[in-house]
Amino acid sequence: MENRRKGPGGVTFLMLIVILFGVLWFTNQMEQQEKQLTYKEFYDIVENQQADTIVVVQNRDIPTGRVEITRKGDESGEEGILVVSDVNDICDYLKEQQAEYRLVDVPAESWLMTTIFPVIVMLAGVLLLFYLMNRQNGSGSKAMNFGKSRAKLHTGERKVTFANVAGLQEEKEELEEIVDFLKAPKKYIQVGARIPKGVLLVGPPGTGKTLLAKAVAGEAGVPFFTISGSDFVEMFVGVGASRVRDLFEDAKKNAPCIIFIDEIDAVARRRGTGMGGGHDEREQTLNQLLVEMDGFGVNEGIIVMSATNRVDILDPAILRPGRFDRKVAVGRPDVQGREEILRVHAKGKPLGDDVDLKQIAQTTAGFTGADLENLLNEAAILAAKENRVYIRQSDIRHAFVKVGIGAEKKSKVISEKEKRITAYHEAGHAILFHVLPDVGPVYSVSIIPTGMGAAGYTMPLPEQDEMFNTRGKMLQDITVALGGRIAEELVFGDITTGASQDIKQATGIARSMVTKFGMSEKLGLINYDNDSDEVFIGRDLVHAQRGYGEEVAGAIDQEIKRIIDECYQRAKRIICKYDKVLAECAQLLLEKEKITREEFEALFDGLEISEIVDNAETV
Ligand code: ADP
Ligand code: MG
Numbered sequence: 222m223e224n225r226r227k228g229p230g231g232v233t234f235l236m237l238i239v240i241l242f243g244v245l246w247f248t249n250q251m252e253q254q255e256k257q258l259t260y261k262e263f264y265d266i267v268e269n270q271q272a273d274t275i276v277v278v279q280n281r282d283i284p285t286g287r288v289e290i291t292r293k294g295d296e297s298g299e300e301g302i303l304v305v306s307d308v309n310d311i312c313d314y315l316k317e318q319q320a321e322y323r324l325v326d327v328p329a330e331s332w333l334m335t336t337i338f339p340v341i342v343m344l345a346g347v348l349l350l351f352y353l354m355n356r357q358n359g360s361g362s363k364a365m366n367f368g369k370s371r372a373k374l375h376t377g378e379r380k381v382t383f384a385n386v387a388g389l390q391e392e393k394e395e396l397e398e399i400v401d402f403l404k405a406p407k408k409y410i411q412v413g414a415r416i417p418k419g420v421l422l423v424g425p426p427g428t429g430k431t432l433l434a435k436a437v438a439g440e441a442g443v444p445f446f447t448i449s450g451s452d453f454v455e456m457f458v459g460v461g462a463s464r465v466r467d468l469f470e471d472a473k474k475n476a477p478c479i480i481f482i483d484e485i486d487a488v489a490r491r492r493g494t495g496m497g498g499g500h501d502e503r504e505q506t507l508n509q510l511l512v513e514m515d516g517f518g519v520n521e522g523i524i525v526m527s528a529t530n531r532v533d534i535l536d537p538a539i540l541r542p543g544r545f546d547r548k549v550a551v552g553r554p555d556v557q558g559r560e561e562i563l564r565v566h567a568k569g570k571p572l573g574d575d576v577d578l579k580q581i582a583q584t585t586a587g588f589t590g591a592d593l594e595n596l597l598n599e600a601a602i603l604a605a606k607e608n609r610v611y612i613r614q615s616d617i618r619h620a621f622v623k624v625g626i627g628a629e630k631k632s633k634v635i636s637e638k639e640k641r642i643t644a645y646h647e648a649g650h651a652i653l654f655h656v657l658p659d660v661g662p663v664y665s666v667s668i669i670p671t672g673m674g675a676a677g678y679t680m681p682l683p684e685q686d687e688m689f690n691t692r693g694k695m696l697q698d699i700t701v702a703l704g705g706r707i708a709e710e711l712v713f714g715d716i717t718t719g720a721s722q723d724i725k726q727a728t729g730i731a732r733s734m735v736t737k738f739g740m741s742e743k744l745g746l747i748n749y750d751n752d753s754d755e756v757f758i759g760r761d762l763v764h765a766q767r768g769y770g771e772e773v774a775g776a777i778d779q780e781i782k783r784i785i786d787e788c789y790q791r792a793k794r795i796i797c798k799y800d801k802v803l804a805e806c807a808q809l810l811l812e813k814e815k816i817t818r819e820e821f822e823a824l825f826d827g828l829e830i831s832e833i834v835d836n837a838e839t840v
């Protein structure tokens with residue numbers, strides 16, 4: 222950063238100064254020792270015979286010209302200039318006055334100077350502008366490569382492979398087949414397999430998405446074009462689109478290869494939500510990207526990978542089949558993953574005997590790979606400060622305080638107590654998912670902080686697209702949402718604020734059951750919910766007016782409360798019934814932070830799961 226300032230920055234500054242001085246000098250030359258005269262002053266000089274030399278400068282093509290006059294006895298050599306509208310008139314006048322004068326043509330080179338010089342100055346200015354803008358874009362030296370893709374091609378440099386990526390076992394497995402395809406595409410084409418065109422890596426910052434993408438290219442040994450989403454977004458409309466085109470052209474020449482678009486949310490943000498409406502630059506770029514992705518055939522050997530930490534703001538069009546149809550969630554590492562990452566980054570950093578990476582992994586819940594790398598780096602710096610050539614546990618402890626405090630906002634260092642509460646909370650959700658018939662199964666349960674406010678999560682298997690939801694399922698969804706809070710209540714006798722999102726979700730479902738889907742007998746088959754999808758008003762900015770009175774509003778609220786209360790009772794009954802599983806599950810979570818479906822379901826071994834049909838089902 223500092224260097225760049227001094228380097229080209231200095232040159233630019235010098236160029237500017239030179240040009241400035243050039244312009245000043247030139248205008249000075251022009252104006253120097255000249256004085257515009259009025260006709261009266263001119264006549265005075267001539268008629269009083271003060272004129273020393275009079276030169277009439279004419280241009281044969283046009284009648285206008287000028288008279289240059291110097292006075293007798295004026296040592297300064299100052300010339301008086303009179304611009305005249307008709308040279309002949311002034312010549313007649315001078316003859317009449319019997320003044321001596323010379324008639325000359327406009328000097329040719331002067332015209333050259335006056336026309337060429339400004340052009341040169343302007344050209345210099347334009348070039349300078351290009352140079353400056355190009356430099357700002359941080360790209361090479363060519364001045365005119367605006368529309369060119371700025372993707373950097375990586376082929377032979379230091380290879381990143383899966384060995385450099387610690388943890389992330391499932392993620393690596395998912396990407397394995399892409400590596401295999403890039404290595405031996407024929408194998409797949411022969412059996413008519415269709416390989417995904419696009420893979421979207423989703424996860425919080427610092428979890429190793431970029432690293433993973435590089436590793437895929439490294440493993441496959443194919444060219445790797447990397448570009449960041451923000452590179453597409455330029456101030457000139459159309460530039461981004463043309464860069465996309467260019468990028469894909471390059472890629473086609475180099476197939477099989479990987480195009481990696483980092484931070485894709487910069488281009489692929491949901492369209493049509495802006496107030497301006499219409500086509501803005503980003504929209505054009507995104508359209509071009511979609512066109513290109515649709516344009517190349519299946520199995521052409523190009524795989525587009527991209528990374529984002531904001532799937533929620535991505536345009537849904539990008540996730541359609543034939544585009545980024547494979548989504549890989551890159552999560553924060555669990556205890557074991559953290560230990561592995563620490564081991565990877567401890568290479569090249571001599572550790573003292575007392576360093577216990579396992580213990581560090583246990584105390585860093587919620588840390589991402591980047592955080593852990595940072596932690597070890599800080600520790601190394603502390604060691605170096607004390608002129609030691611190895612890192613001690615105390616260095617890491619001190620670094621932990623430093624990093625922990627710095628990173629507090631994104632990954633809070635959580636206490637044992639919080640962890641325990643979270644473990645029971647998530648176990649509560651998980652049990653209900655498992656026991657209730659229409660929801661679940663549980664894919665994984667985790668108490669690794671998500672960094673977005675949630676202390677953990679319980680993930681059911683990705684849902685199939687169902688045409689419609691049933692009332693039974695919606696009730697069960699509400700029941701599951703309440704499970705976390707109930708577990709907290711039962712175990713700790715106290716409740717936390719951690720369940721606010723759950724409560725919001727439960728209320729939301731119950732409300733739409735009553736107001737949208739006519740699922741409450743009391744209120745009948747009436748839609749009380751006039752929620753029009755006004756794209757242009759930027760969502761939620763304007764709320765539609767309520768189309769019913771106070772009484773109905775009260776009845777709706779009562780119904781919502783009744784539904785939630787019934788679900789609450791049901792959830793409580795189930796969790797109490799499986800309280801042994803609750804305790805075991807929480808214990809396992811505290812140990813491993815993340816448990817898989819198999820591990821979770823094993824807890825129910827030997828227990829019969831009776832579907833509980835009770836009055837909650839018969840609202
Ligand atoms: P993201 O793209 O998800 O924001 P990066 O891939 O840029 O994260 O990761 C930043 C750095 O953190 C990497 O360069 C690497 O040093 C470290 N890192 C992150 N995850 C891992 C991991 N799983 N194994 C090893 N190092 C990791
Ligand atoms: Mg990244």
Ligand code: ZN
Nearest residue numbers: 646705720723
């Ligand atoms: Zn919850």
